[in-house]
Amino acid sequence: RKEVEQDPGPFNVPEGxxxxxxxxxxxxxxxxxxxxxxxxxxxxxxxxxxxxSGNEDGRFTAQLNRASQYISLLIRDSKLSDSAxxxxxxxxxxxxxxxxxxxxxxxxxx
Amino acid sequence: NAGVTQTPKFQVLKTGQSMTLxxxxxxxxxxxxxxxxxxxxxxxxxxxxxxxxxxxQGEVPNGYNVSRSTTEDFPLRLLSAAPSQTSxxxxxxxxxxxxQYFGPGTRLTVT
Numbered sequence: 001r002k003e004v005e006q007d008p009g010p011f012n013v014p015e016g017x018x019x020x021x022x023x024x025x026x027x028x029x030x031x032x033x034x035x036x037x038x039x040x041x042x043x044x045x046x047x048x049x050x051x052x053s054g055n056e057d058g059r060f061t062a063q064l065n066r067a068s069q070y071i072s073l074l075i076r077d078s079k080l081s082d083s084a085x086x087x088x089x090x091x092x093x094x095x096x097x098x099x100x101x102x103x104x105x106x107x108x109x110x
Numbered sequence: 111n112a113g114v115t116q117t118p119k120f121q122v123l124k125t126g127q128s129m130t131l132x133x134x135x136x137x138x139x140x141x142x143x144x145x146x147x148x149x150x151x152x153x154x155x156x157x158x159x160x161x162x163x164x165x166x167q168g169e170v171p172n173g174y175n176v177s178r179s180t181t182e183d184f185p186l187r188l189l190s191a192a193p194s195q196t197s198x199x200x201x202x203x204x205x206x207x208x209x210q211y212f213g214p215g216t217r218l219t220v221t
Contacts, residue, residue, distance in 0.1 A: 004152070032208055043200055043212035044153070087152065091208060097168060098210065100145075102152040 003027060004090050006101035013078050013108055020074040021104045023088030031095075033064055033071050036087040038103065044087055047073075078108045112136055114213035116201050122219045123191040131186040131216050133201030139211070141204040142184040143168070144176065146197040147215075153200065159184055160207070191220045 006023045013019045025033075033050035048055065050062040050071050061074040075082055088101035117132045135142065143158035145168075155168030159178040173195060175187040184203075188195060196219050202210040 008150070034208070036210075043214055044210075045212070046209050049209075097155055097158070098208075100153040102150055 003099045004088055004101040006088050006104045008102060008104060010105040010107050013106070015078055015080060015108055015110055017078050017108075018074065018076050019078055019106055020072060021086070021106075022070045022072045023101050023104075024070045025088075025090045025099075026069070027090070027092065028066075028069060029092055030069075030090045032091040033062075034089040034091075035060075035062060035071075035073050036089055036100075038085045038087055040085075047086070075106070078106075080108050080110060082106060083108045114201055114203050114211050116199075116213035116216050118216060119214065120217050122221065123188070124221055125191060125193060127191050129188050129191070131188075131199055131201075131218075133184045133186065133213060134182050135184075135201075135203040135211070135213075136182065137203060137205070137211065138181060139203035139205050140181065141207045142178065143202050143204075143210070144174070144184070144186045145200045145202065146170065146195075147200060148197050156186065156199075188218075193220045196220045 035047040036044040037047045038044040048057045050064050054063045059076045063072045085103040085105045087103045090099045114135045140161045144156040145153040147153045154170045157176040159165045199216045201213040204210045
C-alpha cells in the first residue's frame with residue numbers, strides 16, 4: 001500500500017465552481033502535511049501547509065482529519081489559472097523524508 | 111537570487127553511459143534532495159543531504175551517487191544509465207526539511 005494516496009482525477013469543473021478532493025496517508029505517526037501545486041511540465045511549488053485546526057489561504061481551504069488519516073483541499077470560485085495537478089505531501093517527526101502523492105489533476109473550463 | 115538551478119534541462123543517454131546532473135542553490139539552505147518523477151507514481155526521493163559533507167539514501171537510491179562538498183551544490187551521478195532511469199529529475203532545497211524549493215527539472219531519456 002502506498003504511503004500517500006490521491007484520486008488522480010481529473011476533476012473537470014466550470015469557472016466559479018467549488019472543487020474538493022482528499023488525500024489519505026497510511027502512517028498514523030505522520031507529523032506535517034502540505035499541498036503543492038504542479039503545472040504541466042513544471043516543478044512543484046508549495047501551495048499551503050495544512051494545520052490541525054484547518055486553514056484558509058484566499059480561495060483555498062485545507063483540512064486535516066487525523067482520526068481517518070486524510071487531508072483535504074477545497075478550492076472555491078475556481079479560476080482558469082487553478083488548472084494544475086495538486087500534490088499531497090506528508091512528513092514524519094525528526095525525518096527529513098517527504099512522501100508525495102501522485103497528484104490530483106484539476107481542470108477548470110471557461 | 112536564482113533559487114535552485116539545474117543543468118541540463120534535457121539529456122539523452124545510451125544504456126551504460128554515465129553522467130552528472132548538476133544542482134545549485136543560492137539560498138544558503140542546509141537541506142537538499144533529489145527526486146525522480148514518473149507518471150502515476152509521484153515524486154520519489156533518491157538521495158538527500160542535511161548539510162555539507164552529509165548525505166543519505168532515500169527511497170530509490172540504486173544506480174545513483176551523490177556528494178555534498180559545499181552548501182550550494184548537490185550533484186547527482188548516474189553510474190551506468192539504464193532505460194528504467196528514464197524520468198524527470200528534480201532537485202530541491204529547504205531551510206528546514208519541510209518546505210521544499212524545487213529546481214526546474216531535468217528530463218532524462220535513456221535509450
